[in-house]
Amino acid sequence: MQLEQEIIAQEMQKMEHEPLMPMEKKLIIWSLSIGVASLVLLYWVSATFFPAAHGV
Amino acid sequence: MAQKRWLTEDKLALILGLFLFLLGMLNFAGVDALGWSVKTNVWTSLDKILSPASGTYKNMSGVVSLLLTYAFITLVLSVGLRFLGGDLPKFIKSFTVVFFISFGCWVLGSYAPIAATPDIVAKFHLKWSLGLTGEAGFIVALVAGIIVGNFMPGVAEELKEALRPEMYIKIAIVMLGAELGVKAVEAVSLASSVIFRGLCAIVEAYLIYWALVYFVARKYFKFSREWSAPLASGISICGVSAAIATGAAIRARPLVPIMVSSLVVVFTCIEMLILPFAAQMGLSGEPMVAGAWMGLAVKSDGGAIASGAIADALIRAKALADTGVHYQEGWVTMAATTVKIFIDVFIGIWSFILAVVWCTFIECKPGERMKFSAVLDRFPRFVLGYVVTFLIMLALCASGPALLGHGKATIAGTGIFRGIFFVLTFFTIGVVSNFKKLWAEGIGKLAAVYVVCLFGFIIWIGLFISWLFFHGVKPPVV
Numbered sequence: 001m002q003l004e005q006e007i008i009a010q011e012m013q014k015m016e017h018e019p020l021m022p023m024e025k026k027l028i029i030w031s032l033s034i035g036v037a038s039l040v041l042l043y044w045v046s047a048t049f050f051p052a053a054h055g056v
Numbered sequence: 057m058a059q060k061r062w063l064t065e066d067k068l069a070l071i072l073g074l075f076l077f078l079l080g081m082l083n084f085a086g087v088d089a090l091g092w093s094v095k096t097n098v099w100t101s102l103d104k105i106l107s108p109a110s111g112t113y114k115n116m117s118g119v120v121s122l123l124l125t126y127a128f129i130t131l132v133l134s135v136g137l138r139f140l141g142g143d144l145p146k147f148i149k150s151f152t153v154v155f156f157i158s159f160g161c162w163v164l165g166s167y168a169p170i171a172a173t174p175d176i177v178a179k180f181h182l183k184w185s186l187g188l189t190g191e192a193g194f195i196v197a198l199v200a201g202i203i204v205g206n207f208m209p210g211v212a213e214e215l216k217e218a219l220r221p222e223m224y225i226k227i228a229i230v231m232l233g234a235e236l237g238v239k240a241v242e243a244v245s246l247a248s249s250v251i252f253r254g255l256c257a258i259v260e261a262y263l264i265y266w267a268l269v270y271f272v273a274r275k276y277f278k279f280s281r282e283w284s285a286p287l288a289s290g291i292s293i294c295g296v297s298a299a300i301a302t303g304a305a306i307r308a309r310p311l312v313p314i315m316v317s318s319l320v321v322v323f324t325c326i327e328m329l330i331l332p333f334a335a336q337m338g339l340s341g342e343p344m345v346a347g348a349w350m351g352l353a354v355k356s357d358g359g360a361i362a363s364g365a366i367a368d369a370l371i372r373a374k375a376l377a378d379t380g381v382h383y384q385e386g387w388v389t390m391a392a393t394t395v396k397i398f399i400d401v402f403i404g405i406w407s408f409i410l411a412v413v414w415c416t417f418i419e420c421k422p423g424e425r426m427k428f429s430a431v432l433d434r435f436p437r438f439v440l441g442y443v444v445t446f447l448i449m450l451a452l453c454a455s456g457p458a459l460l461g462h463g464k465a466t467i468a469g470t471g472i473f474r475g476i477f478f479v480l481t482f483f484t485i486g487v488v489s490n491f492k493k494l495w496a497e498g499i500g501k502l503a504a505v506y507v508v509c510l511f512g513f514i515i516w517i518g519l520f521i522s523w524l525f526f527h528g529v530k531p532p533v534v
Contacts, residue, residue, distance in 0.1 A: 035263030042256040
């Protein structure tokens with residue numbers, strides 16, 4: 001436990017700043033864009049083909 | 057270099073879960089092979105606490121039934137642990153303590169003033185009860201585990217060999233598939249709706265959660281890529297297994313996912329103590345939303361499904377007390393389980409995508425290439441057990457009322473063991489949650505990202521997605 005704490009403290013201290021690369025920005029933007037777009041599509045599909053079933 | 061074992065805890069859980077399921081299935085051949093297992097009743101008098109699960113064994117005393125159940129589970133797990141390479145004498149010793157403490161918590165939680173729901177309060181000559189159902193024992197077990205883990209470190213260390221919450225919950229999930237298969241027969245359109253909507257919910261969660269957490273960790277907390285990717289997977293997707301899979305995919309040092317995982321366990325425990333009660337307060341009118349929310353918001357398989365089980369009990373009790381509506385047990389848990397199962401299935405795929413992106417565009421090192429076989433390697437095997445038991449029971453029980461009767465008898469037996477593995481999960485999760493880690497030097501920055509992301513947007517986006525896909529979907533009424 002003590003060793004683990006020391007290691008993580010050292011790791012946090014020596015971590016260097018790495019600016020966001022253009023590819024990382026693309027990954028984030030594409031992921032969010034596909035997420036939001038598919039939200040609309042999947043909602044429509046689920047509401048159309050799997051209507052809310054209120055038990056039996 | 058140590059040789060990699062073929063048998064992992066995940067595969068062992070699949071085998072043990074299927075073994076118990078097959079024993080239960082003997083009901084279809086007229087053999088009640090699990091009816092002797094111990095059932096915990098809601099009680100006010102000590103002699104009523106325990107009884108055998110089935111009327112076939114009505115002459116057996118509850119204590120004998122308990123001892124048989126303990127001996128059987130210990131034997132089955134010990135055989136498994138033997139092949140897993142565990143320390144058997146130590147396991148048996150530790151497991152005995154874990155079993156009886158966990159079971160004691162379940163018994164305590166089944167005390168009528170705590171557990172009796174409004175429809176049975178009069179039966180116990182009570183004027184009032186907390187109405188938490190027998191599942192209150194799960195919460196008692198979690199709290200007991202937290203106390204042992206944080207205030208009795210020596211005891212926790214002694215119990216280490218039996219502290220396997222992920223294995224216990226995976227065994228339970230394999231059997232849960234059978235239970236849900238039987239329930240689904242009586243509400244096929246509801247079950248298919250839950251499965252499809254669960255799939256939609258996790259697609260959303262992956263795409264939105266991961267990107268946001270990664271962005272926050274990189275931009276505002278200045279974490280390196282090596283730390284941010286496992287951290288994003290751990291916080292946003294499925295805790296420990298996602299952090300480890302992502303760490304491997306981007307070739308992070310082993311230290312990174314291990315540190316992230318230790319944090320995940322602690323926060324899972326905090327979520328388990330808060331979210332089911334929040335769901336009971338705010339979502340008793342939308343039980344399935346609550347179930348999906350537990351699956352999306354609480355990390356780790358054990359944590360999410362256990363939270364689903366608590367939310368199931370709490371919400372059914374509240375709905376019964378407030379509106380007189382008696383929802384069928386298990387559907388909220390099913391929503392949580394379905395969402396979590398899909399999340400587990402997608403971990404391998406997401407890791408593959410990240411590996412391709414990292415290797416091709418971000419940190420391309422010669423000779424390093426992610427193979428698609430790695431996706432299959434990471435596929436959680438217990439998920440197969442859940443799907444197989446679900447489909448078998450669905451197919452059999454849909455064939456006619458007689459087989460449905462056998463199916464119900466089967467899950468009555470496996471349900472006892474599922475409950476016991478649930479309570480073992482709760483207790484052991486509590487024990488392994490070491491809150492002191494949050495005060496350790498250096499971990500503050502990691503914990504800060506976790507707190508900001510989890511409470512800042514993961515819980516709320518998860519709630520929104522759950523509401524979007526599950527609102528209006530109601531469990532059958534008893």
